Amino acid sequence: MNVLELRGLTKKFGDYIAVDNMSLSIRQGEIFGFLGANGAGKSTTINMISMLLRPSKGEIRILDKDIMQQRRFAKLNLGIVPQDLAIYEDMTAYENVSFFAGLYGLRGARLKERSLEALAFVGLSDKAKALPRTFSGGMKRRLNIACAIAHKPKLIIMDEPTVGIDPQSRNYILASVRALNETGSTIIYTSHYMEEVEEICSRIAIVDHGKIIAEGTKEQLKASITDVKEISLDIKSPEGTEAGLLQSLPGVRLVMQEAGQLRIQSDVGMENLNLILRKLLEEGVEICSVEEREPNLETVFLTLTGRKLRD
Numbered sequence: 029m030n031v032l033e034l035r036g037l038t039k040k041f042g043d044y045i046a047v048d049n050m051s052l053s054i055r056q057g058e059i060f061g062f063l064g065a066n067g068a069g070k071s072t073t074i075n076m077i078s079m080l081l082r083p084s085k086g087e088i089r090i091l092d093k094d095i096m097q098q099r100r101f102a103k104l105n106l107g108i109v110p111q112d113l114a115i116y117e118d119m120t121a122y123e124n125v126s127f128f129a130g131l132y133g134l135r136g137a138r139l140k141e142r143s144l145e146a147l148a149f150v151g152l153s154d155k156a157k158a159l160p161r162t163f164s165g166g167m168k169r170r171l172n173i174a175c176a177i178a179h180k181p182k183l184i185i186m187d188e189p190t191v192g193i194d195p196q197s198r199n200y201i202l203a204s205v206r207a208l209n210e211t212g213s214t215i216i217y218t219s220h221y222m223e224e225v226e227e228i229c230s231r232i233a234i235v236d237h238g239k240i241i242a243e244g245t246k247e248q249l250k251a252s253i254t255d256v257k258e259i260s261l262d263i264k265s266p267e268g269t270e271a272g273l274l275q276s277l278p279g280v281r282l283v284m285q286e287a288g289q290l291r292i293q294s295d296v297g298m299e300n301l302n303l304i305l306r307k308l309l310e311e312g313v314e315i316c317s318v319e320e321r322e323p324n325l326e327t328v329f330l331t332l333t334g335r336k337l338r339d
C-alpha cells in the first residue's frame with residue numbers, strides 16, 4: 029500500500045509557483061529521500077502534507093485517504109519533525125515528549141512508556157529530567173524527533189534534521205531513522221546533504237524549482253548519468269588557488285576543492301586529463317594521485333540542474 033501519495037500537488041505564492049504539479053507515491057517501509065537545494069520547494073511540500081499550508085491544486089493521500097477529508101486520521105498517522113525546533117525550553121525533555129504524545133491521545137501508562145521509548149530512540153534517556161535550554165543544538169534536534177515519534181506514526185517526515193549539528197548527534201539521528209524504519213515506520217527524509225541521503229535512503233527524489241526532476245534508487249539515479257565523469261586528484265600546494273585555474277579548461281564542468289583534494293567533473297569523451305595535469309604542473313602544484321571516481325548524487329544533481337547542490 030502507498031503510505032503517501034501526491035497527485036498533481038501545486039502551491040503558488042502569488043505568481044510564484046513553489047511546488048509545481050508534483051506527483052509521487054511512497055510505499056510502506058521506504059526511507060524516501062527528498063533531495064534539493066535551498067528553495068527547491070521541500071518545506072512547502074511538507075507543510076502541505078502536514079496540513080499547515082493549503083495546496084493551490086492537487087491531492088494528498090495518506091494510507092489511501094484524502095487528508096482534506098480525513099484530517100484527524102491523517103494527523104494520527106503522521107509524525108512531523110519540523111526544520112525549526114518545536115520544543116518548550118522550560119519543560120523537561122520528558123515533559124516535552126509526553127506533551128506532544130498527549131496531543132495524539134496517549135494517556136496514563138502508555139503515554140509514559142511511549143515517551144520514554146521515544147527518548148531512548150534518540151539517545152536522550154539520561155536527559156529525561158533535564159531542561160532543553162541546557163542542551164546542545166544537536167540534543168535539541170534529537171528531542172524534536174522524540175516529540176514527533178512517541179505516538180508511533182506510520183509516516184514520519186523529517187525536514188533537514190541534521191542541519192548545523194555535531195557529528196555525534198548526527199550519527200544518533202541517522203541511527204534513529206534506521207531503527208524507526210526497522211520497527212515499521214515509513215520515513216521521508218529531506219536534506220541537501222547528499223551523503224546522508226545516499227547513506228540511508230532506499231529511494232530518492234531530486235527536487236528542483238518545485239518539480240521532481242528525477243526519482244529512483246541511488247543506483248538508478250547514478251546509472252542515468254552517462255555524460256559526466258569525475259576525476260579526483262590528491263595534491264600538495266597552498267589551498268584554494270587551483271580550482272580557478274581549471275574551471276576555464278575545455279570540458280570542465282565543475283571543480284571542487286577540499287583539504288588537499290580536487291574533484292573535477294568533466295564531459296565524458298573529453299580528453300582533457302592531460303590539459304588538467306599540465307595546467308597544475310605549470311603552476312607548481314604537486315600531484316600525489318589521480319583517480320577516476322564513480323558518479324555520486326552530486327554528479328547526478330549537477331548534470332540534471334547545471335548547478336551545485338550546495339553553493
Ligand SMILES: Nc1ncnc2c1ncn2[C@@H]1O[C@H](COP(=O)(O)OP(=O)(O)OP(=O)(O)O)[C@@H](O)[C@H]1O
Nearest residue numbers: 041044046064065066067068069070071072073220
Ligand atoms: N509563505 C511564502 N510566501 C512566499 N514565498 C514563499 C513562502 N514560503 C516559501 N516561499 C518560496 O517558495 C520557494 C520554496 O521554498 P521552500 O521553503 O519550500 O524550499 P526548501 O526546498 O524547503 O528550501 P530550504 O532548504 O531553504 O528550506 C522559495 O523560493 C521560497 O522563497
